[in-house]
Amino acid sequence: MNLNQENQAMRTTSKQMTMRAMILVTALLASSGAAEPEVFEVSKVTKANRAMFLELFASAQAEAARPVPESIFKVRRKRSDTEFEGYYVPPGTLQADYDQLYIVRLAKAPEHGLADDELVRAKAIPTTKTVESSGRTLRVWVPAPEPQKLTREDFLKRVKAGETFSAIHSSLCQECRGSGRVTPTRGKGEKDGKVRCRSCHGKGKRAVRYTLKW
Numbered sequence: 001m002n003l004n005q006e007n008q009a010m011r012t013t014s015k016q017m018t019m020r021a022m023i024l025v026t027a028l029l030a031s032s033g034a035a036e037p038e039v040f041e042v043s044k045v046t047k048a049n050r051a052m053f054l055e056l057f058a059s060a061q062a063e064a065a066r067p068v069p070e071s072i073f074k075v076r077r078k079r080s081d082t083e084f085e086g087y088y089v090p091p092g093t094l095q096a097d098y099d100q101l102y103i104v105r106l107a108k109a110p111e112h113g114l115a116d117d118e119l120v121r122a123k124a125i126p127t128t129k130t131v132e133s134s135g136r137t138l139r140v141w142v143p144a145p146e147p148q149k150l151t152r153e154d155f156l157k158r159v160k161a162g163e164t165f166s167a168i169h170s171s172l173c174q175e176c177r178g179s180g181r182v183t184p185t186r187g188k189g190e191k192d193g194k195v196r197c198r199s200c201h202g203k204g205k206r207a208v209r210y211t212l213k214w
């Protein structure tokens with residue numbers, strides 16, 4: 001392959017990847033019926049919405065404390081004891097995603113050494129950084145930081161600096177007032193004359209995802 005063909009091939013691959021990502025996102029949105037998260041502006045906390053803010057902060061805290069699950073990579077080419085080019089292998093499949101190639105940096109070398117074609121488990125997260133290698137653009141993954149308890153001070157500092165956090169707020173279902181059951185408008189209900197509330201799927205609560213920003 002000459003350079004032009006290689007570039008063409010890369011463009012095609014990246015186009016395919018974009019298409020695939022778009023299809024995936026569309027499918028995800030369709031399957032979950034997920035709406036865009038609501039926005040909660042931390043700079044506008046007042047007495048009136050303080051309780052809601054506290055609940056959202058507790059939720060953001062819980063999400064921040066959740067450890068990153070292990071990812072599996074198949075080493076394509078060893079670069080050093082702690083850096084390799086690898087394919088992402090979705091857990092449970094042991095089949096590498098051969099369209100996607102990454103540079104993965106480990107925090108420390110694995111005890112048994114690192115070899116081409118080996119499967120490596122790492123708690124890693126993709127960064128926005130990319131590197132060029134053999135005419136391909138590779139996304140850089142780095143070791144995930146250990147989850148830490150997010151303090152109120154740290155949260156405020158980071159939000160003020162422009163970072164956003166994701167949080168869930170649950171409120172009482174307005175249809176069933178929290179009981180999870182409603183009187184049907186027509187037809188007969190079950191034993192108590194009621195049926196499961198459709199609005200909250202019988203949970204009595206409705207969860208809404210929020211983005212917390214300054």
Ligand SMILES: [Zn+2]
Nearest residue numbers: 173176197200
């Ligand atoms: Zn309900």
